[in-house]
Amino acid sequence: MRQPKLLPAAVRGWAEQRIGPIVSVRDASHDWDRSRVWEVEGADGVHRYVKVSPSVKFFTREGRAYRHVVPALGHSRAPRLIDSRAEDLALLLTAVPGAPAKELGLSASDWRAVHQQAGALCARLHEAGELGRADRVEAEASLEAAADGAEKYLTRAGDRLTDGEQQLVRDHAAQLRHVGPVPVGFVHGDNQPRNWLFSDGVLALIDFERTRPAALVQDLVILAVTQWIDHPDRARAFLSSYGRALSDAERYALRCLTALDAVNCLSWGPDNGDELVTARGRRTLDRLMRESGS
Template identity: 80%
Template sequence: MPSGGAAVHQQAGALCARLHEAGELERGDRAEAEASLNAAADGAEKYLTRTGDRLTQDERRLIRDHAARLRRVGPVPVGYIHGDNQPRNWLWSEHGLALVDFERTRPAALVQDLVILATTQWADHPEREKAFLLSYGWKLSDAEQQALHCLTALDAVNCLAWGPDNGDDEVTARGRRTLDRLMREVRP
């Protein structure tokens, strides 16, 4: 079965939901999770600095606009996230799908686990997104949709800072593609 097909995304959505429902956050973890969107927004300037002259002024403005908007989305569901939720970390066997590579697991806004999928697997394949979210078990709220949109911008600048510095053409291309798409959209 192809790693990116709708059936695989359906199973991944169910697994992701199980992870997100795995247990109550402890008090310290809850505070960290509730602060995770602001922490992501705080990182924007660091990544903008690291990109040097790779971004135009309009692109920099867009990133800053999305970081500011992220701070205003309001409360979203929090819990433990995988942190690197994407097909390379989905192990397929005759028994079904399993998540692997939990080194980035942390307390955070649950929507943060959807960013890489939104910028890679779902960008040109809405059927994958639909399958994932259907088995995930709930429709994203307006706040979660706004947060996801803003987080994709922050992921783009992160990719454009990290990718070239580490010779990772795939990550760099992901960031450029996402940023180009966002630049074509109506500004926040």
């Protein structure tokens, strides 16, 4: 069991200037070393969250998302940004009800309901505002950028992949460059049940540090290789409320992106002691190899 992370004194002092005295603090970080999130209770009895971003890039993305994208989700469907402090990469957020869907032991019908709401929320996020010129350029280049990352992850993964598996990843990266135009907008960037809070039949989204302009299909990759591969009913529920079917180009891109996700998982997971991420990558890669006849 990891040691609880301590809320830095300077960040606590700044938060107390905004909300008054803090009477209790609970480490709410994800189980990886760069995640730093605390649930704090004020003297008024209200619970809020303090987050210290792992990098300037993530701090900038998340602050922008809360100001310009997240409001499209609607009341109580995501936290609100109370304030931010660039010196410490700190964000002060309201709390939304619920616990991560993955922790709730949901029934099959509840999972379908969760995915149906997730599809509707993702549609709102993906349609949030018009992309400016620079954002559109970034979004339209996002699949090419994903393909460019393949060699970096292959190098990091090293002999965790066979020669045949490495070639399969390279082939999918090459194919990704030629899928043609796909819809673009703002994506959540880590769209999965650990970032879906569910309570009393209502779903909310959290954690927007990876929110950015990109090909919208990139928000479906983790779901495709975890939730949907064994539960196609969840995929149908999500897409029914998402409001449109994926285009042929998106379906093709999604397959290519799952191969890149696999090598990313196999480069990151073992190095960070994350058995679930490692297993996700291995399972996807094994399936793609079987389907390719290799």
